[in-house]
Amino acid sequence: MSDYRRILLAVDLTDESRRVAHRATALATAANAELHVAHAIEPLTFAYGGDIAMDLSSVQDQIHAQARSHLADFAASFDIPEQRRHLVFGRAESEIHRIAESEEMDLIVVGSHGRHGIALLLGSTANGVLHGASCDVLAVRVGRDVADADD
Numbered sequence: 005m006s007d008y009r010r011i012l013l014a015v016d017l018t019d020e021s022r023r024v025a026h027r028a029t030a031l032a033t034a035a036n037a038e039l040h041v042a043h044a045i046e047p048l049t050f051a052y053g054g055d056i057a058m059d060l061s062s063v064q065d066q067i068h069a070q071a072r073s074h075l076a077d078f079a080a081s082f083d084i085p086e087q088r089r090h091l092v093f094g095r096a097e098s099e100i101h102r103i104a105e106s107e108e109m110d111l112i113v114v115g116s117h118g119r120h121g122i123a124l125l126l127g128s129t130a131n132g133v134l135h136g137a138s139c140d141v142l143a144v145r146v147g148r149d150v151a152d153a154d155d
Contacts, residue, residue: 008035008140012109013084014042014100014133017074020115020146025082027144028113037110040088042103043075044096068093097132109139116143 013028015021025041032039048064072091079089090107092099104112116130134141 008032008037008110010038010040010107010109011035011111011113012040012042012100012104012107014044014096014112014114014129015078016096016115016129017043017071017078021078023146024113024115024144025078027142029082031111031113031142038088039082039084040090040103040107040109041075041079041082041084042090042092042100043071044092044094044099045071046095047093096129097136100133101136101138105138111140111142112137113142113144115146117145117147 008031011028011032013025015024028039031037045064045068048067068091075089075091076086079086090103092103100112100114103109112133114130114133116128130143134143
């Protein structure tokens, strides 16, 4: 664990992100590492396909403003300074990899629902982060079947 000097916490800003953040914070504290946080906003065309015949730029701007506010509140609650907060626009997996490489991260911490069967075959953000990362990845189990007492 002493090899971790820069840790990237990748969050989707749901309630489950707090569990992941507690683990990342504990690791960063134990390793005396610098903790960063990242949240990716996927373009609406990724979510709804590229064939939308309407201008979604104002909706996308509102989503961006709301995400910026939520990320600021979230990061502040874990004492992550503004210069270590990364709000990016694009595919989550790709953007997390880009940040990890450009900021020379040693570890990425991400939440995982631990899906099985067909859901696992279809992939997830955590799976995408794991398979393309140039550094270690810690997947913290989240979801209904995980006890809150573990935090």
